[in-house]
Amino acid sequence: MNGRLWHFVGGSAGQFQVTSVTAISGETLPAAPRLFVGQEAPPPSSEAFRLLGVVSNERYATRSEKGELVARQEAMGRAEAREGAMIAIKKNDQWWAMPQDERRAIFEERSRHVQIGMDALPQVARRLHHCRDLESDAPFDFLTWFDFKASDRNIFDDLVACLRDTEEWKYVDREVDVRVVRDGG
């Protein structure tokens, strides 16, 4: 197994209670009461969906952008960050056929993706997983996993609303927004 692989399994087991599954564009995911997120094999469960993604190298961020992100971001899993979201995204063929410089220009110079994410730091923590280059046929290109305090949910909602309004998002064919709450508290 790739040491950077993560499982996201919607089903009857998992650390998180699913509070909503919303198709923003394209087909939704099946509803499930729980979400498992982990690097080990998920617990036995009646599964509604099973998604895989790999943490990988930066595709667009420059040294100065990465430096600012690292300086401002918090690690995931803070005890008080009991709410979370898995946003699953698939971009269209036109996006993937573009060379690197054109994707970068849309991603940051015209859509300000890094800067929009920066505005939500440090309240919203984030980990990006890539699924496009797995050997299996993956229904999404990216899974992004977020956590935040319930009182910061509006910051997260603003973040995703801003991104959905960008030129970059015109290349998004399918997006499903899964909201969760962690047990305990």
Next chain:
Amino acid sequence: MNGRLWHFVGGSAGQFQVTSVTAISGETLPAAPRLFVGQEAPPPSSEAFRLLGVVSNERYATRSEKGELVARQEAMGRAEAREGAMIAIKKNDQWWAMPQDERRAIFEERSRHVQIGMDALPQVARRLHHCRDLESDAPFDFLTWFDFKASDRNIFDDLVACLRDTEEWKYVDREVDVRVVRDGG
């Protein structure tokens, strides 16, 4: 299965006769008499190695570089291109920790990777496969598959010699060069 997935299997079966397996840096691959290259499942064979890779989007090439490559390159599998090579590469952690702009600067502005490849067009045809973001634990980050006429072998040898002399190659931890000849002719 990912529709962009390719298998490279060294063993007792396959379309290609293996003429050499050379470790350029790091550990070699086991010797095998034949190499199978294909998108379907490989034929039953006593296997020495089995590698997987996925054709993916450009990571560094700009619109103008891609345009020039596409204008000059030939498709793989020309009847007269009976010699081939699979070059398997693993880069080190320092490479992968660099942000996009620094990797691009080393790759092209300082190592002229695209330009060196361009010099071998149209004689050498090429297809790049990514292995770093597979779900399985892959021993290499990239598999590049080349074909050329026997009379153009010196152009291919110059190509790989030039690349191995670049700053980019200081980040290559492991490289294995597998040369093959296609049956018939």
